[in-house]
Amino acid sequence: MTAAPARRSPTDPTDLADVADLADISDPTDHTTAAARRPGLLRRHRDFRLLFAGEVAGKYGSSVTGLALPLIAVTRLHASAFQVSALTAASWLPWLLIGLPVGAWVDRLRRRPVMLAAAATSLLLYLTVPVAAVLGLLDYPQLLAVALCAGAATVFFQTAYTAYLPSLVSAADRAEGNAKLQGSASAAQIVGLGTGGTLAQAFGPVNSLLANTATFLVSLLCTSSIRQREARPKPAARRRHLLGEVGEGLRLVLGDRWLRPFLLYGAAANLALTAYQSIQVVFLLDHVHLPESALGTLIGAASLGGVLGALTARRLGAAIGTARAVLLCQLGLPSLVLLIPLTGRGAGVLCYLIGGLAVSGGVVAGNVLRATFTQSYVPVELLGRTSAAGAFLNYGLMPLGALLGGSLAGRLGVLPAMWLGCAGLPLAALLLWFSPLRHHRDLPTGSIVRAAAA
Template sequence: MTASVPAAAPVVPAPVVPAAVVPAASPPGLLRRHRDFRMLWIGETANKYGSAVTGLALPLIAVGTLHASTLQVGLLGAAGWLPWLLIGLPAGVWVDRLRCRPIMLAATTASLLLYATVPLAALAGTLTLWHLLAVALLAGGAGVFFQTAYTAYLPQLLAPADQSEGNAKLHGSASAAGIAGLGSGGLIAQLAGPVNGLLANTATFLLSLWCTARIGHREPARTGRPRRALRREVGEGLQLLASDVWFRTFALFGAASNLVLTGYQSLLVVFLIREVGVGEGTVGLLVALASTGGIVGAAVARRIAARLGSSRAMLVLELALPALTVLIPLTGRGAGLAWYLVGGFGASCGVVAGNVIKATFQQRYCPPELLGRLSASGAVLNFGSIPLGALLAGLLGTELGVRPAMWLMTAGVPLAALVLWCSPLRRVRDLPTERRAPVREKGSRRCRSTRRDTAGGAVLGARGRGGTGQDGTGRVGRRGWQAVSVRVVSRPGGRCG
C-alpha cells in the first residue's frame, strides 16, 4: 500500500498593491544632492549677511567717525542705488554676452577690495566722506553686475523642476542672513568700532568668493549669437519688458511698491524713537522680530502656490499680507508695539513669498538669451523708484509730521498692489511656463503668438499685439531682480526687485 503524502498547504498569493498606492520615497533635499547649488547657497547667504552688516556699518562710520550731516548720510545711501540708473541697462547686455560665473567672481572681488580700503584709510588717517561715497558708488556698480549675472546664472545651474525649491531656499536664507546681519552689525560696531567691524566683515566676502569659485558647473561659450550694437541690444530688453503684458505688469507693480515701501522704511527708525518713544536697542529687536516674516514666507510660498495656483497665490501674498502695513502707524508704547510687529511681519512674509514665486516664473518664462537684459531693465525701473520714495517720505515727514507721513506711505502699499489686481493675474489660476516669440502673419500687421498652455496642453493660438494667452489676456512676467530678487530683503519689510 502506498503511503499517503500529506497535501501541501495552499499557497496564498500576496495581495497586489497598486503602484499608485505605494508611497514613493521622497528625493533628498536640493542642498544635500546638488553640490553646486550648495556652494551657491552658502556663498550667497554669506554675501547677504555681509551686505546687511556693511549697510549698517557705512552710515555708522559716516556719523560716528566723520560726523556727517543728515543730508550727507542720505547721499551715502543713495550712492549705492545710483549705479542701477547709470549702468543697469548695459550691464544686462554684457551679462547676456559673457559667462555669468566669471562676472560674479569679478564683482565679489571688487567689493572685497573696495570695502577693505575703508579701514586701511582710517588706519592711515586719510579717511574722508568722499572716500566713503566713492566706495558706496563703486561697490554699488559691482553689485549691479553681480545681481544681474546671478539672476541669469541660477536657471543654468538648476533643472526647471528644482528651481522652485532653489528659489525658496535662497530667499529664506537671505531673509535669515539679513536679520542676523542687522542684529550683529550693531554689536560688532559696538565691540570693535564700525571701522574695524567693516574690516572683520570682509571675511564674509572671502567666503562668498571661495564658494562661487568652487562651483563645478561651467557655462558654454556664448558664441552662437552675433554681437550687435549696444543700443540695439538694450532696446531688445526694454521692448520685451514693455510689449509683454505680464512683464510690464510686474515691473510697474515693483516700481510703485518700492516707492511706498522705501518711503515708510526710511521713516521707521525716526517714527519708533521719536513718535513711539522706544529705545535704540528696542528698535533693533522689533525690526528683527518683524523681519522673521521673510523666513516664514520663503517656507510656505511653494505650498500656497501649489494649493491656490501661482497666479492666485501672488494676489494673496502681494495684496493681502502687505496690506497689514496700514496697522504700523497705530503703534504705541507697551502692548501697542504689537501693531508694528503684525504689520512688519505681514509685509516681510508677503514680499519674500511673492519673490519666490516670481523668481521661479521668470526663470522658466523668459527666453534664456534675454534673461540678463530683462532683469536689468526691470531693475532699473524698480530700483529707480527707491530714492524717490525716500525723498518723498522725507518731504512729507517735514511738512506734515512723521506719523501722518507714515499713514500716507503705508496706505500706498495696498494701493500699489492694485496694479496686480487690475492685470490678467486675477483671471488665471497659474502663471504660464513657456513663452513663444510672436510670428508675423502674411498680409497683416498683427502678430500671431503661440505657446503651450500652463497645464501642458495643446498649443494655443491668439491674435493681437504681442500675443495673448489662453483666456485672451496675455502673459505673465515678474517684478525686476530678487530677487531678485526681486525685493531686497536685507532691510525690514523688503523691497520689490
C-alpha cells in the same frame, strides 16, 4: 519655457523660432510631488550648495552694511535725515544709470566671472571705511562714494546671478532653488540685522563693517569653487549692437501682458518701500527712542517673515494657484505695513514687528513665485537683458524713493513721512489687482515667445 538640455548650446537671441520649439513646459506645481520624493537640492547638488553658501555669506555682510552705514552717518558724522536717506539713494542709483546696459553685457559674458569680480569689488570698497576711520580721514562724502560704487557692483552681481541660476539647476528644481535662495537671503538678513546692532554696540558701527570683508571673502571662495562649466555665449550674440540688445529686453518686458504688471508694481512698490525704509533708523532712534542695541534685533525679527514666506511660497501656490498666491502675498499681507507708523515704546514695538513680518513675508513669497515663473517664461539666453530691463525700473526708482523719504521727513517730520511711505505700498499693489492675475488661478505655463506670437 524650459531650459535647453545641457548638451545643447544656447540659441541665438535673434532666433525666436528656434526658441519657440523649446517653449512647452508643464505646470510648475506638477514638480512639487516629484521633488518631495528626492533629497533636497542642498543635499544632492554640490554646486548649488556652494552658490547657496556664498549667497548666505554675502547677504549677511550686506545686511550688516545696510545697518552700519546709516549708524555711522548718524552717530559718528551727525548726518541729517536727508543725508541718511541719500546713502540709500546712492546704493540704488546705479540701477538707474547702468542697469540696462549691464543686462546686455551679462548676456555677452559668462555669468560666474562677473559675480566673482563684483563680490571682490564690494569687499575692497567696504574695507576702505574702517581703514579711513583708523587714519582719521572718514567723512560723509566717502560713505556716499562707497554706497554708490558698491551699488554698481551689486548691479553686475544681481543681474549675472539671476541669469546664472537657470543654467546651474534643472527646470524641475528652479522653484526649490528660488525658495531656498530667497529664504537664505531673508535668514541672513535677520541674523545680520540682529547681530549688526550688537556688533555696532560692542565694537562701534565702523568696526562692524569688518564683518563684510570676511563674508565677501567666503562668497568669493564658494562661488569660485563651483565645478559646473558655464557655456560660452555664442560669438553672434557678441557682435550685436548693445543698444539693440537693450531695446530688445525693454520691448519684451513692456510688451508682455504678464511681465508688464510685475514691472509696474515692482517700480511703484520699491518707491514706497525705500521711502519709509530709508528713514526707519531715524524713526526708531529719534521718534520711538529705541536703544541702539535693540535696533538691529527689532528690524531683524521683523524680517523673519521673509523666511516664512520662502518656506510657504511653493505650497501656497500649489494650494490656491500661483496667480492668486501672488495677489495674496503682494496685496493682502503688505497692507499690514500701516501698523508700522503706530510703533511706540514698550508694547508699541509690536506694531513694527507685525507690520514688518507681514511685509517681509509677502514680499519674499511673491518674489519666489515671480522668479520661478520668469525663469520658465523667459528664454535662458534672454534672461540677462530682460531681468536688467525689469530691474532698471524696479530698482531705478529706489534712489528717488529714498530721497523722497528724506525730503518728506525734513519738511513734514519723520512720522508723517513714515505714514506716506507705508501707505504707498498697498496702493502700489492695486496695479496687480487690475491686471490679468485677478482673472486666473495660475500664472501661464507657456513662454514669452509664444505669448508674443499669439
